[in-house]
Amino acid sequence: MQRYFVDPSQMKEQYVVITGDDVNHIARVMRSRAGDEIICCNGQGRDVRGAIEEIGADTVRVRILEEDLPSRELPVQVTIAQGLPKGDKMELVIQKGTELGAFSFCAFTSLRTVVKLDDKKEKKRRERWQKIAKEAAEQSHRSKVPNIANMLTWRELLASVTQFHYALFAYEKEETSTLRRALSEVPAGSRILLVIGPEGGFDEKEVVEAEAAGFISVSLGRRILRAETAPLYALSCVSYEFEQA
Template identity: 50%
Template sequence: MQRYFVPVEQYGDDSVVLLGDDAHHASRVMRMRAGDSFIASDGKGREALVKASAVSSDRVEGTIVEQLSADREPAWQITIAQSLPKGDKMELIIQKGTEIGAYAFIPFESERMIVQYDAKKEAKRLERWAKIAKEAAEQAHRSRVPDIVKPASWKQLLGMMGDYDLVLFCYEEEGRAGTGGGLRGALEPLKNRRDVRALVVVGPEGGFTDKEAEDARTAGAVVVGLGKRILRTETAGFVALTALLYESGEMGGN
């Protein structure tokens, strides 16, 4: 069943209203008619089965039929800090990371970053990324849309690291020894915990410098490799995210 994330001001006690792109999607793409049902979530824990009562291209009104459980989020809140990649790779990272279960995304600037960051385009880019995250969260039947913060400098990112229970700094040099650079060891203290806030830091196409790795260590990060192979920048975050979710019990078991 089609799902929509609705701003809290459009989500009432007994009714829901879809506006803008959501209303257009419901009426034109999904061919919704009065009497059809959809699921609405306010992204804050409220979720309901809604029956459409009036449908137009710019507004869909609906009546809440049943309150639903909204417990589909991972136990661990895992944020991906991604050095800005070239092209549309960030869109892929946000889309697939949202599907897998990322809690938030922090784009940041690093020394070997290939793309030329343009602050003038920041607002439009953030709007585009937010839309991608919303659509991916709806498709994956998530209970919330991941946060995407404005791009940070390297210094700003270092200052954020103390806010997390675990920071994994993904560094290919740590994986060359073939041991995975201590990823298992880094996760060991978190076993059986349900309230972990973790940050996964991924470098650009050109990788991190030795100085950046040392900076991260000093800021409290655990520098790890992700195996013997060199991963693309758009792949590394998914691997680390999945490993963390597995460790949290997200994939089943204890």
């Protein structure tokens, strides 16, 4: 069943009013008609099943049929902090990371980051990334659309550690602490920050700074993963630990 995210103000007690690009998607792409059923989510945990009552030029009115649909969210909130990669790799991370259950994403710059964006380009990228997250959340039947946060410097990322219960960073030279071991100590409901470096990895100085700030260094296994593969591997491990184990 097709799923659409709406602003909380558009979801009333007995009906939902859909506006924007989704109106065109419902009317022309899906060719939906009155009586067809869809799922609407307000992004704050309220998911409803409804029947289309009316399709107008700018709005679609949906009558609510069922409340309290089962949640498909991870039992923990995982924020992926990704060293800004080259090309469109961040789009892949956000699309697949959303499907795997990430709560939010944040790109950051560090010593080995190659890509540099000015404010205008960063804003444009984030708008596109947010759109990708929304589409992926709809496709994977998420209850929430991951937030795409403003890009951070390395110093700003280190300072953000206090906002989370657990802060982990993937480091290829870590020999004792594994992601599995770290996750085994995390209770459900926790906020986790998971930091993945850029293509060149972390500078030794950054490793020292991260550990001093309170981050836990973890290994993602014996193989060296690409920058865009590492967060997806890590999210898969989180899903297994909290949903399959």
